[in-house]
Amino acid sequence: MKERLEELKQEALNKVTAASDIKELQEVRVSYLGKKGPITEVLRGMGKLSAEERPVVGQLANDVREAIANELNQKQDQLEKVALEKKLSEESIDVTLPGRPIPTGGPHLLTKLIEEIEDLFIGMGFQVAEGPEVEQDYYNFEALNLPKGHPARDMQDSFYITEELLLRTHTSPVQARTMEKHEGRGPVKIICPGKVYRRDTDDATHSHQFTQIEGLYVDKNVRMSDLKGVLNAFAKKMFGQTREIRLRPSFFPFTEPSVEMDISCKMCHGEGCSVCKQTGWIEILGAGMVHPNVLKMAGFDPDQYTGFAFGMGPERIAMLKYGIDDIRHFYTNDVRFLKQFHHA
């Protein structure tokens, strides 16, 4: 009997090795380990054996079964793996074909810049203030120390609607309105972005509509050196740590002293080139200490309060930052333009 079992084992293992697919292997499993298989048959004849021999043969039969089953399982795994590999290789695709496009949009470059500047000043404790685009002459000019007939009104020819109403020529009226709301109590710390309008013929460098961002900080003991410090922080974050700023005296009716801020030219690092008109500096914004008349008109006591204000043009900053050649690009909404700044 023992011989018979060894024989069966060898026979089964040979068949397992020979099996070439899972179906053949299954047949081997059924024929050797099934209920009608030869091993079961051998075990059935065990009754004829002596009490001493019975456990020995029983043990042997189990070992044989186990050995066959092990071999079968291993072979099964191996064949399944081969089958899977075959299936997967048949499933190959051209991974170089383009994917399904997800529509992507993005912000307008001006909005992006304005938000960037807003966030920068929010970080310094400023709030964002807004106001109407159709403005009263009073807020656009008079409250900003530009009485009727003031020669500086020449500087910004305006779109009037009536004698008293016009499209705002700057976002400064928002400053006047906000200060007025504070009823003479500081601090006022705001940044005012928005659209403004001037009587200019549209060309590469002029646009009858453009945007502006102005900042205002009114409190006790606000100094011009604070303005310089704040603008320096702004310029370095906006244009890069290596850029220098300089202030140059200028004139605005609503500030005194008034300055213009230049940053060192990125192209030539101050050497002088065509971008900076050989000066080494590029004009970025106007600023100054709020004129006492402006403070007074808005209800602040100029003996107690001082303040600084600044204003800049996002278009100009964008044009400098990205080398954009024509201001009209901001308003024609050519998607080839718009899409360039989604990830910038």
Place this chain on the structure above:
Amino acid sequence: MLVSLNWLKQYVNVDKVSPEELAEKVTKSGIEVESIESIADQISNVVVGHVLSCEQHPDADKLNVCQVDVGDEQLQIICGAKNVAAGQKVAVAKPGARLPGGLKIKKAKLRGEVSNGMICSLEELGIDPKFVPKEFEDGIYVFQEDVEIGANAIELLNLDDAILEFELTPNRSDCLSMLGVAYEVAAILGEDIRLPEVTVDGTDQQVEDYIKVKVEDATLNPYYGAFLIKNVKVGPSPLWIRNRLIAGGIRPINNVVDITNYVLLEYGQPLHAFDYDLFGSKEVVVRTANEGETIKTLDDEVRTLEPDHLVITNGKEAVAIAGVMGGADSEVHDGTTTVLLEAAYFHPQSVRKASKDHGLRSEASTRFEKGVDPKRVKEAGLRACQLLEQYANGEVLEGVAEFNDLDVQEHVISFDTDKINNVLGTSISTPEIATILEKLRFPYKQNDHSFEVTAPTRRGDITIVEDMVEEVARIYGYDNLPFTLPAGSSSAGGLTVKQKLKRKIHNYLQGAGLNEAITYSLTTEEYASLLVDPSIQERNPVPVKLAMPMSEAHSHLRLSLLPEMLSSIQYNVARRQENVALYELGSIYINENEVVTKQPEEKLRLSGAVTGLWVNNQWQKEVKAVDFYVVKGLVEGLFQVLRINNVSYEPAQIKDMHPGRTAIITVGNQKVGFTGQIHPSLQGQHDVTDTYVFDLDLDAIVSLANLEESYELIPRYPSVTQDLAFVVDESIASQHMMNAIKKAGQPFLKDVQVFDIYQGEHMEPGKKSIAFTLRFQDPEGTLKDKQIEEAREKIVTAVKETFRAELRG
């Protein structure tokens, strides 16, 4: 202001700095130097030559063969100028000379005759033709005076000058004069200033015997001074005056006119010279013009005057528009012998009005408009008298006939050192401030750390302490200011809820594939009221019109963002960008009155437009044009992001929108906008294919947004879905059916979705089948079959009754 450095040297020593360094210093101290023009390094070897003989070229009619003495040698030069003649002193570019524009003079032969150089015109020497005196316009330049043969013509003609262009801010009109520039440069460089000495020899005859002055309105004309100069000989002015006028951008004419212009540039005070004999009376009367009064001005134009124009008259008719332009009839001419010289102060606004009305902006009017120095009006007149005496053979009569009501009050400003330092954030010492005041030549009294400054009238812009802070700061140098950060009370920065929501909306729409656009607020009259939201249209708005538009394209304020957005789509499509998805967040301007009397209501709108392909998976053959449901999906997504529920869409007829593909959007009972397709005929006008838009009232949406942060338990019990299909009339709106289902399915019905619409074969004409997926759930436990069955029954009954629907098997 064009500043000749050679001229400036007369008043201030600027030799220690290069023109470039000076420009840099002036710019940093407050006046931007726009440019430095110099041809000095482009020109060499041009000398004075004496034309000894001039004969016609044997082989050329239009050429002359000249023998020219240039001092150290005699040169034969061929010259084609008509005005060349023997005896003249001319500018000769010798062989080897360089001229502006890169021209090099070489020995040459012209039609067989040797030519050793060139006799030059002023234009060839680099002078702008518009400043070349008339007599030399078409020929060579001929020296009028006794100049030395062989002398350096470059120096004589001031071609070695550097011209600095000062870009003046409105407050610095003091630098519209060479003397003002001299004060400024002297302060910046810390140099002394040398002012011209004004002395007149004069005669014993009294001005009063010849002329009287009467001014009717002292406000418009607070000072009028009349000088009289007899025995004048009109002719060319001396070379140095002509040179300086040309450098300052004024064309020389004759000595009398040149001298008034010279003083204008030197003092910033415009003067006018009348021919006394042609003046027409012995009295100057200054008054406002009469209605319809006319005057023929120097440019030979007859101009009609307005009652607010100030005129100079001889008591009868106008002889000049005050501060703007003189009259032709009393103009100085070659035969003038007696000059009536006007030195006056005219009110800035009056001059501005007249110069604007007549379109005449001159060197004179510009200065009057900014306000001249009241203390230098008379002195400027005397300076001109002095020059007329010296260079026009004039005899100046004693005295001046004048009207004088001029305010020459000087501002006295008090401050102390602390004030300056507190505003600037600096620590400038008291002596440093005193030094700065010295440099500026502002008279002051000092008491310890306190100053009392008398602002000179030439600096009309200095009136308050802050002006003094600026003066100190700019001379001290802004580069020397420290960088500090505000020390005041700290404040929390941030955005308002509305500003945050706007950013959220931007982010959503960008993520959904739309590009943000910014269009113009000013549009055409037609566009201004096109595609207006019906709930705004109901208010009968009148588009706001500009009083003086620059073009029809931008004449009215918009009532909708869509028309300009459609133009942007058109712009792109015309450039072969056919798939465009844009949105904009911007204002519209609502005015309800025929005449605008108050600020229009500004409402923020959120609008979008999509055209072309929305799905474009080319190789998978999945290519779909945008349709109504794409744009509606965008809007629905937006409401979801803002957690706005209870939104419904009702079909609507809106002008210029597709009548069958447009819906008004309502949240609860509030209309918040519309969505749909642009009317095909409007699309056609813009050469665009099907374009779908949405237009929403942003303020409404922001106020409806649910910002409350809350958390709902994730259900622990399973949900059950069931499908139902109904046959209804094709006119039944699916949203209405869904609403009915939702109502009937309470409380367990959690969601309804349309999953199929069918019309056609096996379906009665005029009917459609519409299939819904219903999802039921009980948060408290597992739903029993019976509960679902009941809910289903209620839904079926409700739909059947409300829509005469039949349940499909």
